[in-house]
Amino acid sequence: MNQLKRDHRSISIADQVFEQLERDILSGKYPRGELLSELRLSSEMGVSRTPVREAIRRLEQENIVQECGRGVMVLGISKEDMLDMYDIRIRLDGLAARRAAKNMSDDELREMREIVELQEFYASKEGDEYSTKLYDLDSQFHELLYQGSGSRMMAEVLCSVHRKMAKYRMSSLSRQRRAAMSISEHKDIYTAIADRDGDKADEVARCHAINARKSMISMEKQG
DSSP states (O other): OHHHHHHHHHHHHHHHHHHHHHHHHHTTSSOTTOEEOHHHHHHHHTSOHHHHHHHHHHHHHTTSEEEETTEEEEOOOOHHHHHHHHHHHHHHHHHHHHHHHHHOOHHHHHHHHHHHHHHHHHHTSOSHHHHHHHHHHHHHHHHHHHHHTSOHHHHHHHHHHHHHTHHHHHHHHTSHHHHHHHHHHHHHHHHHHHTTOHHHHHHHHHHHHHHHHHHHHHHHHHO
16 A cells, blocks of 8 residues: 555656646747756756656657757757647647537536636736736636547647647737737637537637737747
8 A cells, every 4th residue: 555655656746747847848948959967857856866767758758858968958849840730730629629519518618618707807917927827727728628529639639739839828928919819719719619519619719720820920020
């Protein structure tokens, strides 16, 4: 019994280390090309090297870092990667929304409505803490949308893609105009799903992904 508890705790710590490192890399804390070592990360995170080693192995599988002679090098997400991920979202977000219109439960719909209402509330506020709230709610909205599709594989792929877009999503949602437009688009997606209108849900979800892509390209051009 004690051994099982130790194993569970070890796995839990490794998961937490992985999630934190992934967030730090995708948000830009560790920029592309930076070298990371087990010793440095262990010290910074206050954990042993074992969960760090496990996290690095998983990050390699995600192609976010690459092993080199002096540790691992941060690959992060390039502009080309981002464009590819938007292409994936444009193709699949609509399908996920179409399926959600058929499969999403009443409880999930209520949760989605509450998320949109909270987004509208925080969008009326000013300050970095509210931008962070909007980012977290955006993540919750899309995760719920993908899970509501009823397809485990689709949810797994799209949640992973959406998570990897962290840096660009943060920048986009920090812009008041794009944040307001994004929330309006979320509202349209929710309404179509609540109406059980698969065609409309498909259309507005694809438009949402297309507009997000346009916003990212515009930010890149502006530097």
